[in-house]
Amino acid sequence: KAGVTQTPRYLIKTRGQQVTLSCSPISGHRSVSWYQQTPGQGLQFLFEYFSETQRNKGNFPGRFSGRQFSNSRSEMNVSTLELGDSALYLCASSPGTMGEKLFFGSGTQLSVL
Amino acid sequence: AQTVTQSQPEMSVQEAETVTLSCTYDTSESNYYLFWYKQPPSRQMILVIRQEAYKQQNATENRFSVNFQKAAKSFSLKISDSQLGDTAMYFCAFKTGANNLFFGTGTRLTVIP
Numbered sequence: 001k002a003g004v005t006q007t008p009r010y011l012i013k014t015r016g017q018q019v020t021l022s023c024s025p026i027s028g029h030r031s032v033s034w035y036q037q038t039p040g041q042g043l044q045f046l047f048e049y050f051s052e053t054q055r056n057k058g059n060f061p062g063r064f065s066g067r068q069f070s071n072s073r074s075e076m077n078v079s080t081l082e083l084g085d086s087a088l089y090l091c092a093s094s095p096g097t098m099g100e101k102l103f104f105g106s107g108t109q110l111s112v113l
Numbered sequence: 114a115q116t117v118t119q120s121q122p123e124m125s126v127q128e129a130e131t132v133t134l135s136c137t138y139d140t141s142e143s144n145y146y147l148f149w150y151k152q153p154p155s156r157q158m159i160l161v162i163r164q165e166a167y168k169q170q171n172a173t174e175n176r177f178s179v180n181f182q183k184a185a186k187s188f189s190l191k192i193s194d195s196q197l198g199d200t201a202m203y204f205c206a207f208k209t210g211a212n213n214l215f216f217g218t219g220t221r222l223t224v225i226p
Contacts, residue, residue: 031212043204043216056211090158094212101148102214104158 002027004093004105012111018079021108025072025093031055032074033102034066037088046089049074050096078110086112115140117205119217126195127225133180134190134220136205145209147181149190152219153201161203164188192222200224 005024013019025032033048033056045058049068066076072093078085088109092102116139126132138147149161164172164181171179176196180189188207192199205217 033213035214035216042218043206043214045213045215048212050212056213058213088156092158092214096212100212101160101163102212103160104150106155106157109156 004091004103006089006091006105006108008108009106010109010111012113013081014113015081015083017081018077019081019110021076021089021091021110023074023076023091023093023105025074025091026103029093029095029103030072031094031096032068032072033092033094034074034076035090035092036060037090037107038086043090046076081112083112086110115142115207115209115215117207117215117217119203119205119220121220122218123221123223125223125225126192128195128197130195131191131193132195132222134192134203134205134222136188136190136217138186138188138205138207138215138217140186140207140209142209145207147179147188148206148208148214149177149179149188150204150206150216151199151201152204153198158204162190195224197224197226 031050034046048056052068068074088107090107091105094100094102145166147164150158176193202219206214
């Protein structure tokens with residue numbers, strides 16, 4: 001099976017712009033979750049989508065949003081970018097039940113100038 | 114609050130030697146799962162080992178094993194016969210009822226030839 005695919009790998013944006021990141025999960029996986037990784041805050045959970053519905057949400061402002069399509073692919077959107085949004089954004093997929101392992105993609109490195 | 118503490122920011126080990134990475138966590142949940150992930154320079158988060166909290170037996174995956182002490186809320190990772198490819202950041206994580214991971218701050222492990 002193919003792994004979790006995230007596109008693009010790198011992205012450079014300026015303050016105030018918006019950005020959309022994409023994640024294709026492992027075939028058959030219905031859960032997609034998103035994490036932000038920064039040197040200062042470490043790895044933080046953004047949100048999880050399961051069968052096209054947001055199932056869990058972390059403590060991030062409303063500028064961060066996402067969605068999931070019927071084929072389980074997910075997109076994450078950040079509006080009105082701030083310098084502090086510069087981070088590695090990781091996507092993880094799993095079948096969706098509690099004990100299952102999460103499989104991660106290689107991430108999208110976002111730089112906000 | 115759910116927290117994970119990794120008290121060793123950096124460690125090093127000679128090739129072929131054994132090293133132990135420490136992790137403690139705090140949760141009021143009785144049912145949860147514990148994980149160790151490694152993140153090499155490629156940035157992809159790779160699952161190393163998983164432990165179900167309701168199992169007393171420590172998980173083992175080839176050269177990787179854990180020492181799970183539930184009462185002490187401790188979950189250390191032992192790497193035997195260290196190899197150069199083990200050089201990476203190692204993150205301890207757990208998840209409870211929701212399908213999202215709480216991560217520690219990581220331990221940077223360097224294997225010295």
